[in-house]
Amino acid sequence: MNERKLIGYTEREEGFYPMYEPAKGSIVTQAFILCKYCSGAVYHCMGPRLDAVCLTCHEKDPDVR
Numbered sequence: 001m002n003e004r005k006l007i008g009y010t011e012r013e014e015g016f017y018p019m020y021e022p023a024k025g026s027i028v029t030q031a032f033i034l035c036k037y038c039s040g041a042v043y044h045c046m047g048p049r050l051d052a053v054c055l056t057c058h059e060k061d062p063d064v065r
C-alpha cells in the first residue's frame with residue numbers, strides 16, 4: 001500500500017475535494033500551493049493553485065475564514 005498524506009483541499013462550486021501529496025517520483029512544479037483564505041503554504045510544490053484551502057481553514061467555520 002502506498003498511502004499518501006492529505007495536504008489540503010481544493011474548493012469547487014460543488015464542495016471540497018481532498019488534495020494529497022504527490023506520489024514519490026512523480027514530476028511536480030516547484031511552486032508553492034497557497035491557501036486562498038490565509039495565504040499560508042499548503043504545500044511546497046505542485047503550485048501555483050488558486051483554489052487550494054489549507055487544512056486549518058477547511059476546519060474553520062465558513063464565516064470566520
Ligand SMILES: [Zn+2]
Pocket residue numbers: 035036037038039040053054055056057058
Ligand atoms: Zn488557510
